Amino acid sequence: MRVVPCLDVDGGRVVKGVKFQGLRDAGDPAERAAAYEGQGADELVVLDVSATPEGRSNATDTVRRVREVLGIPLTVGGGVRRSEDARRLLDAGADKVAANTAAVEDPSLLDALATTFGSQCTVLALDAARRDGGWEVVVRSGKERTGLDAVTWAREAALRGAGEIVLTSWDRDGTRSGYDTELIAAIAAAVSIPIVASGGAAHAGHMVEALRAGASAVLAASILHDGETTVGDLKRALEAAGIPIRR
Amino acid sequence: MKVAVVDTGTANLASMLAALRRLGVSTELTREAARVVDAPLVVLPGVGAFGAGMGRLRECGLVDALAARVRETRPLLAVCLGLQMLTRSSEESPKVDGIGVIPCAVRRFPADVGGSRLVVPQLGWNMVEPRRDAVLLQPGHAYYANSFQLPAIPDGYSGAESVHGVRFVAALERGPILACQFHPELSGPWGHALLGRWLERGRAC
Known part of the structure; x- marks a missing residue:
């Protein structure tokens, strides 16, 4: 189980919006990163x-x-x-790189990344929006629906060598109404690679739901950036709920 | 004292270099066999596939130099694929010989254990349990990113184990040689402290 703060970065600053829109300033990335590691973050995502x-x-x-x-x-x-x-991002200090829109447009990008850098380095960022009877993949920061079924795409991405999926619910992003646990369960049933649940966290209870639905890690942004809670508080609450955490 | 970090051209080195800088040591990147033989402290990092990694070590002529360091018990830190390449072979690339200086073979994690599916790769934190005779290794959580693993600590080494579906080798140590399946450079304060102990032990040689 990992608690993963996410920094959306634009022009060298952390920003955060709702449903990928309406971005506002939320601080310096390096200062945020160091603070979150100090609070016990297990990993960091920079988008x-x-x-x-x-x-x-x-x-x-x-x-x-x-x-x-x-x-x-x-x-x-x-x-x-x-x-x-x-390569540019890895040389700058990334440990894993996440592909999103470009992988949908040309799925062989995932094969290329996995072959060159390894599956443990190749992450699929999958943004999914609800539609009748399931979820479809959305791209270009949510502006474009693809018609592609999210579960089918997750399965294909894993076969092509993706080693992890950062799974964002477009419907829940920034809304604080909880992760889309049905989406998490559907993807977790289709692949055996780890899933990082993203979009909708308001408190540790939401994280417990995501982990029980099959996520290996939980991503959080606005609740941390706004100072409503800390990684340490979240992890203590997770531990109290019976989830094993790293101290 | 400079630390020579083996640069085989594809491994992601930035995290290791930053971690060493945070410990106040200067680093040099090298792919020269003479440096790998002579340098007081050598780091063999590694991400990616076993076959490709061995191919690059061979191209650079580093296989014998690394084997000699281990045989002579001179300061070496190997990480992840770096550890795996010191062994004889890996299920990841069955036709490729490893450096062969650590007498064991690398296996894939099983797809399922006791009927339940195992999440592979193992991406995340796991508890490291050192054997009693370990000196550098201490208990704590380490960060892993691996699909392949060594099943048991070979004779002649101390070390530590972790459990991900099966019990596997977290790290091996023998004097100033430390070979970790996990990433100490990504393992927060615990990893920072371990790197510090290895540097101190290596400098004493």
């Missing part, structure tokens, strides 16, 4: 949500600054379109 080339080069610099202070694993996503993008 580059900037849309411009300038933002991209800032993101590489952000990864470098975060790595300097961070002694726990770092997953970086956003703008990973080719193996060279992954």
Whole structure:
């Protein structure tokens, strides 16, 4: 079980929105990263949500600054379109790279990443939105529905070499209404690689639900950035609920 | 005293280099056999596939140099694939010989244990349980990212074990040689302290 703070980064700053929109400033990435490690975070995710080339080069610099202070694993996503993008982020200090839109458009990207860097380094960021009878994959920060079934895509990604899935519920992102546990259970039944549940956490009770639904890790952003709770408080509550945690 | 970090061209080195910097040591990247033989402290990191990793060590002519360091018990830290490549072989790449200086073979984690499915790769934190004769290794949580593992501590080594479905080797140690399946450079304060003990032990050689 891992508690994983997520930093959405734009122009060298942490930002956070609701359903991927309406971003607002939430601090310096390296300061946030060090604080969360100090609170007992098990891992950190940095998502580059900037849309411009300038933002991209800032993101590489952000990864470098975060790595300097961070002694726990770092997953970086956003703008990973080719193996060279992954190489750039790994050289800057990422331990894992997450592909999203580009992998949907060209699934062989996952094979390429897994072959070059290994499955343990290859993460699929899967954003899923509810539709009748299931979930479909959404891309371009949620702006575009693909028609692709999320469970089918997760299974294919695992076969192609993805070693982990960061599974975000578009419907729940930033809403604090709890993770989409049915989505987690459906994906967990389809693949044997670890799932990081994302989107909707308001408190430790939501995390317990996600872990019981089959997630190996739980991601949280706004509740931590806003200072409503700390990683330490969340982990103590998880332990009290009978979930084994790292001290 | 500089630490020579073996740079085979594909392993992600930034985390290891940053961890060593946080311990106040300077580092050099090398792929020269002479440095791997002579340097007072050598780190063999490694992520990726066994066959590809061995291929690069062979291209760089580093296999004999690394084997000699282990045989002569000179300071070496091997991490993850770095540990696995010191063994004879791996189920990951059955046709490829390992460095062969640690007498055992690497296996894949089983797909299921006792009828329940095992999550593989193991990505996350797990408890490290050192044997009583371990010196550098202490109990604590370490971060793992592996699909393959050594089943048992071979003769001539002390070490530690962890359990992920099956009991497997968390790390091996013999004097200033430390070979970890987990990533000390990503294991928070516990990993930082372990790297510090290895550096201290290595400097004393």
